[in-house]
Amino acid sequence: MVRLPLTAAELERGQLLGALLRRARTDRSMFDVAMAANISPETLRKIETGRVATPAFSTIAAISSVLGLSLDEVWSAINPDTQESEEDSALTLRLERLAS
Template sequence: MVRLPLTPEEVERGQRLGALLRRARGERSMLDTALAAGISPETLRKIETGRVATPAFPTIAAIADVLGLSLDAVWAEISGAERAVGPAGPTHRSPERLAS
């Protein structure tokens, strides 16, 4: 199976996801967090550093659960700087939203 290269937007979203997970993990060890989520510490490290920009949904759901994050909050955080598509078509979010 050939995997298409990631778009710049996907790479940026992966970096935002990694930063969110690192902040949410706080002082908790990567090993404890990974084991509680049922993934390897190496997988968590790759996600947190943005090397895995598009992790599987069950992986993110498990990590979010361990860290006490809602999936809605995760999605809002990582998609905040992307284009929003409304009934009238694509629009850009306001600069105020990007700064939050």
């Protein structure tokens, strides 16, 4: 399967996601957070630096859980111009509950 090139918006969201996760990690080591999220430190490093701009949902859910971030917070941080409808908010809440 051929993967299409990422759009500028996807690359920007990847950068925003990486910055958010770096800030949320504070003084915790990348290794400790990665192990707690059950991912490799290299994967976390690539996400934090924006080299993996569109990581899997389960990966983001695991990292967010370890860092104490809600999926709503993550979504809002990487989509600052998006206004969610009530239906979207309800879906996000259901997904967040499933991830925890």
